[in-house]
Amino acid sequence: MLKSCMLLLLSFLFIGKVFAVEFEVYQSTYKPLNMAFLIASKDGYAEQVQNLTRTITSDLNSSRSFQALDPLSYLVNAEDLASNIDYADWRIIGADILVVAALLKQEKGWQVTLQVHNPFSQKLLDKQVLTQHDEVIGRNFGHRIADYIYNQQTGLPSYFTSQIVFVHRKKDRSDLMMMSHDGEDMSAVGKGFTLLLSPDLSPDRSTIVLNTYVNKRPRLELFDIQSGQRQKLAQFKGLNSTPEFSPDGRFIAAAFSYTGNSEIHIYDLENKKWRQFTHNKGIDTTPTWSPDGKWIAFTSNRSGSPQIYRKSVEDGEVRRVSLEANYNTSPVWAPIGDRIAFVTKKDWEYAIATVHIDGTGLRYLATGQRIESPTWSPNGQMILYAAEELGRKHIYNVPIWGGEAKRMTPRNLDASDPTWLR
Numbered sequence: 001m002l003k004s005c006m007l008l009l010l011s012f013l014f015i016g017k018v019f020a021v022e023f024e025v026y027q028s029t030y031k032p033l034n035m036a037f038l039i040a041s042k043d044g045y046a047e048q049v050q051n052l053t054r055t056i057t058s059d060l061n062s063s064r065s066f067q068a069l070d071p072l073s074y075l076v077n078a079e080d081l082a083s084n085i086d087y088a089d090w091r092i093i094g095a096d097i098l099v100v101a102a103l104l105k106q107e108k109g110w111q112v113t114l115q116v117h118n119p120f121s122q123k124l125l126d127k128q129v130l131t132q133h134d135e136v137i138g139r140n141f142g143h144r145i146a147d148y149i150y151n152q153q154t155g156l157p158s159y160f161t162s163q164i165v166f167v168h169r170k171k172d173r174s175d176l177m178m179m180s181h182d183g184e185d186m187s188a189v190g191k192g193f194t195l196l197l198s199p200d201l202s203p204d205r206s207t208i209v210l211n212t213y214v215n216k217r218p219r220l221e222l223f224d225i226q227s228g229q230r231q232k233l234a235q236f237k238g239l240n241s242t243p244e245f246s247p248d249g250r251f252i253a254a255a256f257s258y259t260g261n262s263e264i265h266i267y268d269l270e271n272k273k274w275r276q277f278t279h280n281k282g283i284d285t286t287p288t289w290s291p292d293g294k295w296i297a298f299t300s301n302r303s304g305s306p307q308i309y310r311k312s313v314e315d316g317e318v319r320r321v322s323l324e325a326n327y328n329t330s331p332v333w334a335p336i337g338d339r340i341a342f343v344t345k346k347d348w349e350y351a352i353a354t355v356h357i358d359g360t361g362l363r364y365l366a367t368g369q370r371i372e373s374p375t376w377s378p379n380g381q382m383i384l385y386a387a388e389e390l391g392r393k394h395i396y397n398v399p400i401w402g403g404e405a406k407r408m409t410p411r412n413l414d415a416s417d418p419t420w421l422r
Contacts, residue, residue, distance in 0.1 A: 052103070059143060066149075112131075114130065146158070165189075177189065189208075321355060
């Protein structure tokens with residue numbers, strides 16, 4: 001369901017190709033960096049060292065930008081590196097980078113000193129000290145360390161400390177869930193919704209706007225994460241769907257059909273008023289804001305089939321974005337504004353695709369059954385989406401340069417409508 005279900009209302013590198021049934025799925029020749037990671041503590045703390053190593057290497061592997069080498073291939077151990085590093089030991093096993101860490105127990109909390117080396121240029125690239133004040137080392141400390149390594153090597157912001165909101169359906173009820181970037185640490189932040197759809201988190205991370213049903217009527221609500229309180233935002237006659245916060249958090253765009261057909265409307269949270277944004281005889285739905293808040297992309301059948309358009313918030317200029325296929329829906333703007341991800345379909349085969357905002361550079365990234373709900377990682381390097389398998393929804397991720405799509409949620413959990421927290 002989610003954004004794509006609304007449209008049932010409308011009957012760095014050389015690129016190679018892997019062929020699907022109808023779509024040519026893009027795959028780059030990009031190779032992840034081989035990383036050797038070692039952490040030691042002169043005071044022991046073997047369990048803490050093991051847990052940190054597991055979290056850090058798992059995070060970096062999951063990004064597809066790194067590949068942690070098997071420690072059994074190492075020629076020396078972490079303790080041996082304290083006084084001397086022989087870069088030849090690491091070039092032999094093909095380590096592109098060597099990360100050496102030292103864990104120290106402090107009076108209140110922990111400290112990790114990190115060194116990042118390039119064995120081939122034979123030099124220290126960077127050194128960093130990270131601390132935490134909690135007595136127990138949790139996964140978040142490992143995520144922070146992985147964030148540092150990722151950023152140091154790629155020059156991009158990382159996302160390992162980020163969270164994902166999604167919908168867990170249980171028979172006729174739905175729970176609003178939150179999990180870490182890797183699908184772990186799941187918890188329910190809201191329970192017992194009726195047909196919960198399209199959650200989106202405010203930029204200040206205090207409020208989720210969502211689509212639910214009350215008294216058998218669809219409505220939009222604001223859900224306070226801390227208190228759990230639900231506040232009605234809109235309950236117009238007909239369709240109330242697909243809300244999304246603007247990047248500055250002041251506005252919410254959504255689709256309503258009370259005017260006679262589905263149109264995009266914008267709500268001003270300061271003056272508490274809705275205004276109609278699109279005016280067209282076609283069906284307009286699934287709005288998404290550009291990162292600068294100057295454009296809204298949306299789905300419309302004004303040309304005869306569901307396609308992606310973008311409209312200027314300031315002057316109302318409209319441009320078509322999707323230029324191929326007869327079914328394109330559920331757009332979501334990349335965090336850096338250069339591309340839009342969306343769902344496309346050919347002869348009942350669904351795919352996740354991205355395209356430049358002028359319609360060029362189309363890439364199909366993954367195919368599957370009833371794909372829906374694409375969402376970008378905060379740094380724009382990964383896309384999540386939901387797809388159906390054996391009658392149950394699951395959440396998958398795929399890198400923007402192509403690669404294997406991987407399931408993130410357990411097979412026994414019905415999970416859909418993911419939103420990666422910005």
